[in-house]
Amino acid sequence: MKVGRVVGTIVSTINIPLFDSQRMLLCDLLDIDGNAAGYTIAIDVVDAGEGDTVLILDEGTSARQIMGREWGAIRAVVVGIVDQLAIDGELRDVS
Amino acid sequence: MQLARVIGTVVASEKVAGLDGVRFLIVQPLDKHQSPKGDPLVAADAVSMAGPGEIVYFVASREAAEALEERFVPVDHAICGIVDQVHLGLEP
Numbered sequence: 691m692k693v694g695r696v697v698g699t700i701v702s703t704i705n706i707p708l709f710d711s712q713r714m715l716l717c718d719l720l721d722i723d724g725n726a727a728g729y730t731i732a733i734d735v736v737d738a739g740e741g742d743t744v745l746i747l748d749e750g751t752s753a754r755q756i757m758g759r760e761w762g763a764i765r766a767v768v769v770g771i772v773d774q775l776a777i778d779g780e781l782r783d784v785s
Numbered sequence: 786m787q788l789a790r791v792i793g794t795v796v797a798s799e800k801v802a803g804l805d806g807v808r809f810l811i812v813q814p815l816d817k818h819q820s821p822k823g824d825p826l827v828a829a830d831a832v833s834m835a836g837p838g839e840i841v842y843f844v845a846s847r848e849a850a851e852a853l854e855e856r857f858v859p860v861d862h863a864i865c866g867i868v869d870q871v872h873l874g875l876e877p
Contacts, residue, residue: 697817697873698817698871698872699871699872700870700871701869701870701871701872702842702866702867702868703867703869704835704866705866706832706852706866709866714842716873718817730786731786731788731842732786740874750846761856762851763831763844763852763863764848765786765848
Protein backbone atom coordinates (compact mmCIF):
# COMPACT_ATOMS: atom_id res chain seq x y z
CA MET A 691 0.00 0.00 0.00
CA LYS A 692 1.01 3.61 -0.46
CA VAL A 693 0.59 6.79 1.50
CA GLY A 694 -0.98 9.61 -0.45
CA ARG A 695 -2.79 12.89 -0.07
CA VAL A 696 -6.14 13.68 -1.62
CA VAL A 697 -5.74 16.78 -3.80
CA GLY A 698 -8.82 16.64 -5.94
CA THR A 699 -11.78 14.85 -7.43
CA ILE A 700 -12.56 13.56 -10.90
CA VAL A 701 -16.03 14.00 -12.36
CA SER A 702 -16.96 11.59 -15.13
CA THR A 703 -20.37 10.74 -16.58
CA ILE A 704 -19.21 8.36 -19.29
CA ASN A 705 -17.30 5.49 -17.73
CA ILE A 706 -17.24 1.73 -17.59
CA PRO A 707 -20.20 0.36 -15.53
CA LEU A 708 -17.91 -0.63 -12.64
CA PHE A 709 -17.30 3.04 -11.83
CA ASP A 710 -20.97 4.09 -11.82
CA SER A 711 -21.75 6.05 -8.61
CA GLN A 712 -18.19 5.71 -7.37
CA ARG A 713 -16.31 8.66 -5.96
CA MET A 714 -12.97 9.11 -7.69
CA LEU A 715 -10.18 10.95 -5.94
CA LEU A 716 -7.03 12.38 -7.42
CA CYS A 717 -4.30 11.59 -4.91
CA ASP A 718 -0.68 12.68 -4.78
CA LEU A 719 1.59 9.78 -3.85
CA LEU A 720 3.92 10.86 -1.07
CA ASP A 721 7.60 10.03 -0.72
CA ILE A 722 9.34 9.39 2.58
CA ASP A 723 9.67 13.15 3.19
CA GLY A 724 5.99 13.79 2.52
CA ASN A 725 6.55 15.38 -0.88
CA ALA A 726 4.36 14.60 -3.86
CA ALA A 727 5.94 12.03 -6.19
CA GLY A 728 3.44 11.32 -8.92
CA TYR A 729 -0.29 10.81 -8.56
CA THR A 730 -2.99 8.24 -9.02
CA ILE A 731 -6.75 8.26 -9.47
CA ALA A 732 -8.35 6.02 -6.84
CA ILE A 733 -11.85 4.91 -5.91
CA ASP A 734 -12.92 6.14 -2.47
CA VAL A 735 -14.57 3.71 -0.04
CA VAL A 736 -13.86 5.54 3.24
CA ASP A 737 -15.29 9.01 2.47
CA ALA A 738 -11.94 10.73 2.39
CA GLY A 739 -11.85 14.43 1.57
CA GLU A 740 -9.48 16.86 -0.01
CA GLY A 741 -6.41 17.43 2.13
CA ASP A 742 -6.64 14.08 3.91
CA THR A 743 -3.56 11.89 4.11
CA VAL A 744 -4.75 8.47 3.01
CA LEU A 745 -3.73 4.87 2.60
CA ILE A 746 -3.96 3.77 -1.02
CA LEU A 747 -4.21 0.17 -2.04
CA ASP A 748 -2.73 -0.32 -5.52
CA GLU A 749 -3.33 -3.95 -6.35
CA GLY A 750 -6.11 -5.38 -8.46
CA THR A 751 -7.23 -8.55 -6.71
CA SER A 752 -7.46 -6.86 -3.31
CA ALA A 753 -9.29 -3.93 -4.88
CA ARG A 754 -11.86 -6.27 -6.43
CA GLN A 755 -12.27 -8.01 -3.07
CA ILE A 756 -13.12 -4.66 -1.45
CA MET A 757 -15.62 -3.90 -4.19
CA GLY A 758 -17.13 -7.36 -3.79
CA ARG A 759 -16.40 -8.35 -7.37
CA GLU A 760 -14.60 -11.23 -8.94
CA TRP A 761 -13.47 -9.23 -11.92
CA GLY A 762 -13.26 -5.65 -13.08
CA ALA A 763 -10.76 -3.03 -14.17
CA ILE A 764 -10.11 -1.62 -10.75
CA ARG A 765 -6.77 -1.30 -9.05
CA ALA A 766 -6.31 1.79 -6.87
CA VAL A 767 -8.64 2.23 -3.87
CA VAL A 768 -8.44 4.65 -0.95
CA VAL A 769 -8.80 2.25 1.97
CA GLY A 770 -7.93 4.39 4.99
CA ILE A 771 -7.50 7.88 6.36
CA VAL A 772 -4.17 8.31 8.13
CA ASP A 773 -4.31 9.80 11.63
CA GLN A 774 -0.66 9.49 12.53
CA LEU A 775 2.55 8.73 10.69
CA ALA A 776 5.85 8.10 12.46
CA ILE A 777 9.12 7.42 10.68
CA ASP A 778 12.19 6.53 12.78
CA GLY A 779 10.19 7.49 15.85
CA GLU A 780 9.55 10.95 14.50
CA LEU A 781 5.95 12.05 13.97
CA ARG A 782 5.17 13.42 10.53
CA ASP A 783 2.61 16.06 9.73
CA VAL A 784 -0.48 14.44 8.23
CA SER A 785 -2.84 17.42 8.37
CA MET B 786 -5.33 5.18 -12.98
CA GLN B 787 -3.86 8.17 -14.75
CA LEU B 788 -5.18 11.08 -16.78
CA ALA B 789 -4.49 11.28 -20.50
CA ARG B 790 -5.54 13.26 -23.55
CA VAL B 791 -6.66 11.39 -26.65
CA ILE B 792 -4.43 12.58 -29.51
CA GLY B 793 -5.12 10.04 -32.23
CA THR B 794 -6.68 6.85 -33.44
CA VAL B 795 -5.24 3.52 -34.58
CA VAL B 796 -6.83 1.31 -37.21
CA ALA B 797 -5.75 -2.31 -37.39
CA SER B 798 -7.72 -4.80 -39.49
CA GLU B 799 -5.68 -7.83 -38.59
CA LYS B 800 -5.81 -8.44 -34.84
CA VAL B 801 -5.56 -11.34 -32.43
CA ALA B 802 -8.83 -13.05 -31.50
CA GLY B 803 -10.78 -11.16 -28.85
CA LEU B 804 -9.89 -7.70 -30.09
CA ASP B 805 -12.49 -7.56 -32.86
CA GLY B 806 -14.54 -4.40 -32.57
CA VAL B 807 -12.24 -2.84 -30.00
CA ARG B 808 -11.26 0.77 -30.69
CA PHE B 809 -7.68 1.80 -30.15
CA LEU B 810 -6.67 5.36 -29.41
CA ILE B 811 -3.32 7.07 -29.02
CA VAL B 812 -3.24 8.86 -25.69
CA GLN B 813 -0.76 11.28 -24.16
CA PRO B 814 -0.47 10.70 -20.38
CA LEU B 815 -0.93 13.88 -18.33
CA ASP B 816 0.13 15.10 -14.93
CA LYS B 817 -2.52 16.32 -12.49
CA HIS B 818 -2.46 19.79 -14.02
CA GLN B 819 -3.18 18.23 -17.40
CA SER B 820 0.27 18.94 -18.84
CA PRO B 821 1.79 16.16 -20.98
CA LYS B 822 4.01 13.80 -19.05
CA GLY B 823 5.75 10.77 -20.49
CA ASP B 824 5.44 9.17 -23.90
CA PRO B 825 2.20 8.63 -25.84
CA LEU B 826 0.83 5.10 -25.88
CA VAL B 827 -1.95 3.08 -27.47
CA ALA B 828 -4.94 2.27 -25.25
CA ALA B 829 -8.09 0.25 -25.90
CA ASP B 830 -11.25 2.32 -25.52
CA ALA B 831 -13.46 0.48 -23.01
CA VAL B 832 -16.15 3.19 -23.10
CA SER B 833 -16.31 3.03 -26.92
CA MET B 834 -16.95 6.74 -27.26
CA ALA B 835 -13.79 8.62 -26.42
CA GLY B 836 -12.43 10.75 -29.22
CA PRO B 837 -9.47 12.97 -30.08
CA GLY B 838 -9.08 15.99 -27.81
CA GLU B 839 -10.89 14.49 -24.85
CA ILE B 840 -9.39 14.03 -21.40
CA VAL B 841 -9.79 10.46 -20.21
CA TYR B 842 -8.50 8.24 -17.44
CA PHE B 843 -6.93 4.90 -18.19
CA VAL B 844 -5.90 1.83 -16.28
CA ALA B 845 -2.71 -0.09 -17.01
CA SER B 846 -1.43 -3.65 -16.66
CA ARG B 847 -3.64 -6.69 -15.99
CA GLU B 848 -6.63 -4.59 -14.99
CA ALA B 849 -6.76 -3.18 -18.51
CA ALA B 850 -7.59 -6.69 -19.76
CA GLU B 851 -10.68 -6.66 -17.52
CA ALA B 852 -12.08 -3.34 -18.70
CA LEU B 853 -13.41 -4.53 -22.05
CA GLU B 854 -16.63 -6.45 -22.61
CA GLU B 855 -14.68 -9.55 -23.49
CA ARG B 856 -12.39 -10.22 -20.56
CA PHE B 857 -8.78 -11.36 -20.54
CA VAL B 858 -7.98 -10.11 -23.98
CA PRO B 859 -4.40 -9.04 -24.70
CA VAL B 860 -4.60 -5.37 -23.78
CA ASP B 861 -2.22 -3.48 -21.48
CA HIS B 862 -3.83 -0.03 -21.31
CA ALA B 863 -7.56 0.66 -21.36
CA ILE B 864 -9.56 3.90 -21.22
CA CYS B 865 -12.15 3.53 -18.44
CA GLY B 866 -13.88 6.90 -18.51
CA ILE B 867 -14.15 10.34 -20.05
CA VAL B 868 -13.35 13.19 -17.69
CA ASP B 869 -15.89 16.01 -17.40
CA GLN B 870 -14.00 17.91 -14.74
CA VAL B 871 -10.84 17.66 -12.69
CA HIS B 872 -11.35 19.56 -9.45
CA LEU B 873 -8.14 20.44 -7.62
CA GLY B 874 -9.54 22.25 -4.62
CA LEU B 875 -6.31 22.71 -2.69
CA GLU B 876 -4.09 23.54 -5.64
CA PRO B 877 -3.40 27.15 -6.65
